[in-house]
Amino acid sequence: MVNEKRVLVQIKGVRDGLLVTLGEGEWGELQTALLAHIQERASFFQGARLALDVGNHILHAAEMGNLRDQLSEMGISLWAVLSNSPTTEQTAQILGLATRMFTPRPERTIKPASAAHADGEPALLVRRTLRSGMRVTFQGNVIVLGDVNPGAEIIASGSVLVWGRLRGVVHAGAEGDEKAVVGALDLHPMQLRIASVASVTPERRGKAQPEIARIEDGLVVADPWDTKEGGR
């Protein structure tokens, strides 16, 4: 039972106080787990400054305010709520809570912000340009609306589509799926890997055009995107 709670609630000491990271699950359940966790160690938490990382949970003012009030009754001040959801960040701002700690974490694995379903597989939609030093890893397909700059990395167990320029490192089918493809409006990655086959992009001749890369006879081959073919 204690183990189960550990998965839901992780606590770490940071420079600005305590950082609590909540796992996946029902919000009500998580809140109960968190409060139970705190009550078990009431003396440790007494007077603590707490930052809460809620991951992908979408919280509205009522829920967040309720939690803050409950915490404050236990003598804990909630000062920051970190989240991947813009809605939750807005809620936190409305309540006057910080949405960032001092240490930014662009290196972090971007977790699914919105999971769509294509062919029954989850896909991660990244609505931003990935700059040098950023890295996205995902179990499923990855779609980027923006560029992938040199020095950025995408690792996906499925396919990767970039609606923009792909200049960084990309590894599709990272768990061995040789049917995975990599497509981009301008396919010019530093290095492209599909399953266990790696390739380096040749110097481009002519104008950039949308291309799809896939494994053919054990080699990574990139072809201009052809709608008639349907990308298969």
Next chain:
Amino acid sequence: MSATVVTVSSGKGGVGKTTTTANLAVALASNGQKVVCIDGDIGLRNLDVVMGLENRIVYDLVDVVEGRCRLRQAMIRDKRVPELYLIPAAQTRDKSAVSPSDMVRLCDELRPDFDWIIIDSPAGIERGFRNALAPADTVLVVTNPEVSAVRDADRIIGLVEAEEKGPARLILNRLNPVLVRRGEMLTPQDVLELLAIELIGIVPEDDHVVMSTNRGQPIVLDAKSRAGQAFQNIARRLRGEKVPFMDLEEKDGFFNRLSRMLRAGGN
């Protein structure tokens, strides 16, 4: 009065952060603005050298933070222009002597008395950079038309975005129009295409910069220098003026076209 805190950053070293900081500060101050610059490079200070104020240092940033002197005592007045002050870095300590919240407190204390607080960030993305970034209202990223400098600038822009400091603006420093024309240097378009942020100025390569830096005489004080003129223009753009990008080369009209394109797209 409430000052705007401008952090000058780059990631890579040697691209001209300190030169940019010194010149923007002097340019702003010579136009009647009240300016204080802070050297964020604790342990490897050199903004004082570039500004020619090295011999007047008594107290430094770390002395202020650790309470050995009052803030005013560490501020060195630059007598060449009306209202310009420098808070030098300590040379005998390292970056960990100051924390990001120290910098925020320090800037908050300075804000009411100034129009601009300009922070010279050290190279790298570690503690010193965090210190310089923490109090920033706006960030200027300096880069050179070199692949490695642009790569580091991209990383810095990502870090600035993550800190929610608003969009950083770009200074492309040491552009050599002759090399660009020969196709042997990245063009401003190449750089902007990758970094995708607003350009606030292009500074041409100019031998006078090295000479003036060594003399501790910022290049903006030299009215004839093209680089000095470029820094003046950047200072005016910082104040919200619309200043056309200057022709780095009149002959082929390449930069004319670029600046027209930027003006059309940027504003």
